Amino acid sequence: MNPRLLFWIPAGLRLGLMLSAAGVVWYFLGPLAGLLAAVIGLCVFLAVQLHYLYQLADWLDNPSSGALPDGWGAWTDIFSRLYKLRRDDERNQAELAEWLARFRQAMSLLPDGVVIMDDVLFLEWCNPAAEKHLGLMLDRDKGMRVTNLVRSPAFMDYIILGRYDQPLTLSLRERKLIVQIIPFENRRQILVTHDATESERIEMMRRDFIANASHELRTPLTVINGFLEIASTQPNLEPQTRMAHLKLMMEQGQRMQNLVEDMLTLTRLESLDYPLRPEHVMIRPLMEKIHQEAQALSAGRHEITVEMAGPDIKGSTDELRSAFGNLASNAVRYTPAGGKIHIAWQDTAAGPQFSVRDNGIGIRPEHIARLTERFYRVDKSRSRETQGTGLGLAIVKHVLLRHDAMLGIESEPDKGSTFTVRFPRTMVWGD
Ligand SMILES: Nc1ncnc2c1ncn2[C@@H]1O[C@H](COP(=O)(O)OP(=O)(O)O)[C@@H](O)[C@H]1O
Numbered sequence: 331m332n333p334r335l336l337f338w339i340p341a342g343l344r345l346g347l348m349l350s351a352a353g354v355v356w357y358f359l360g361p362l363a364g365l366l367a368a369v370i371g372l373c374v375f376l377a378v379q380l381h382y383l384y385q386l387a388d389w390l391d392n393p394s395s396g397a398l399p400d401g402w403g404a405w406t407d408i409f410s411r412l413y414k415l416r417r418d419d420e421r422n423q424a425e426l427a428e429w430l431a432r433f434r435q436a437m438s439l440l441p442d443g444v445v446i447m448d449d450v451l452f453l454e455w456c457n458p459a460a461e462k463h464l465g466l467m468l469d470r471d472k473g474m475r476v477t478n479l480v481r482s483p484a485f486m487d488y489i490i491l492g493r494y495d496q497p498l499t500l501s502l503r504e505r506k507l508i509v510q511i512i513p514f515e516n517r518r519q520i521l522v523t524h525d526a527t528e529s530e531r532i533e534m535m536r537r538d539f540i541a542n543a544s545h546e547l548r549t550p551l552t553v554i555n556g557f558l559e560i561a562s563t564q565p566n567l568e569p570q571t572r573m574a575h576l577k578l579m580m581e582q583g584q585r586m587q588n589l590v591e592d593m594l595t596l597t598r599l600e601s602l603d604y605p606l607r608p609e610h611v612m613i614r615p616l617m618e619k620i621h622q623e624a625q626a627l628s629a630g631r632h633e634i635t636v637e638m639a640g641p642d643i644k645g646s647t648d649e650l651r652s653a654f655g656n657l658a659s660n661a662v663r664y665t666p667a668g669g670k671i672h673i674a675w676q677d678t679a680a681g682p683q684f685s686v687r688d689n690g691i692g693i694r695p696e697h698i699a700r701l702t703e704r705f706y707r708v709d710k711s712r713s714r715e716t717q718g719t720g721l722g723l724a725i726v727k728h729v730l731l732r733h734d735a736m737l738g739i740e741s742e743p744d745k746g747s748t749f750t751v752r753f754p755r756t757m758v759w760g761d
């Protein structure tokens with residue numbers, strides 16, 4: 331049934347009942363008494379309505395103050411409906427507040443920055459990542475124009491051109507940011523910022539590596555091509571000259587081979603799907619091998635001594651041979667003839683350690699921190715002379731990383747250097 335009828339029927343019935351009662355009084359006590367009864371009845375009726383109206387107005391002033399009265403007649407229904415409305419409203423609000431809190435939390439955890447602006451770029455809201463990326467402070471900057479806060483000519487151009495379908499790469503506060511404006515709703519825009527500093531750095535390292543590697547390979551190639559050209563244009567070269575050229579070409583070929591092998595080793599060490607499979611590394615044969623190789627490289631020009639007093643360890647024998655061999659060969663190559671080289675495997679309280687000490691040319695302090703960078707050499711020409719690739723210590727660093735070991739470098743120019751590889755006790759075999 332129509333709810334309005336539900337309202338009118340009881341109200342009409344009550345009014346009717348009261349008027350009928352007044353009619354009965356009229357019948358028994360005369361018209362004056364009847365009229366009086368009707369007026370009194372109407373006044374009571376009116377007073378009750380006014381009372382509830384007053385209560386309703388009172389409640390509307392402050393709906394959260396308490397519950398509504400039960401009411402009388404049609405008021406019961408009105409009050410209960412109002413009360414239900416109010417309860418639904420409260421529930422909706424609680425839900426909304428919870429959603430908003432969740433949304434805020436998600437936004438604050440986001441690594442990317444989000445700024446909400448109105449159509450004329452006044453800041454309305456932003457998350458902590460945006461504060462960090464753009465140097466904003468929501469509390470302080472709310473209501474300010476974003477172009478006054480982010481002072482970058484490239485950003486201004488981006489806004490003026492308004493080509494928002496493409497992101498903009500921005501250098502800001504020593505970071506590389508990728509920003510994009512996305513219009514939404516009618517009169518709002520979102521500014522999204524992404525910190526690309528790290529990926530940019532990796533990309534640059536990759537570019538540098540390729541550039542360096544190409545450069546390193548080009549030099550020997552140029553030499554070989556030069557001699558080949560001479561050989562093809564001058565067929566009557568003296569056998570002695572020809573032999574000298576061939577020897578130089580072979581040296582350069584060897585250099586290229588060393589380079590390519592070292593680059594492959596580095597790449598293999600770096601690839602993530604190539605984890606270390608620890609095996610028993612037998613130190614004695616390993617040290618003997620290192621000693622032999624060093625002696626072969628030195629060809630009697632140095633006095634090389636070996637000391638062995640430490641436990642076997644876990645790790646990759648091949649990788650450690652390559653790392654230790656690099657350190658030993660460096661000592662030979664950067665120590666003038668007649669120098670002394672001491673190769674040692676020792677046990678210390680912290681764990682076993684490998685060290686190579688020489689009394690060679692040494693390294694100035696400012697170079698030491700950079701030695702393990704790829705292609706970093708103190709003296710390029712000297713390194714080339716001795717068939718160095720500049721990748722040796724980079725390989726050593728990677729191998730040690732995979733063995734939880736640390737590289738220590740102590741050096742003094744013209745006095746000599748000591749390279750020490752320290753293993754943690756956990757790497758001892760059988761522990
Ligand atoms: N024992 C050492 N004495 C002096 N300088 C050294 C020694 N070991 C390494 N260096 C310096 O560190 C640089 C980097 O070494 P490395 O990565 O092995 O490259 P390279 O192929 O040139 O030997 C070398 O070019 C050299 O300048």
Ligand SMILES: [Mg+2]
Pocket residue numbers: 656659660718719720721722723
């Ligand atoms: Mg080397």
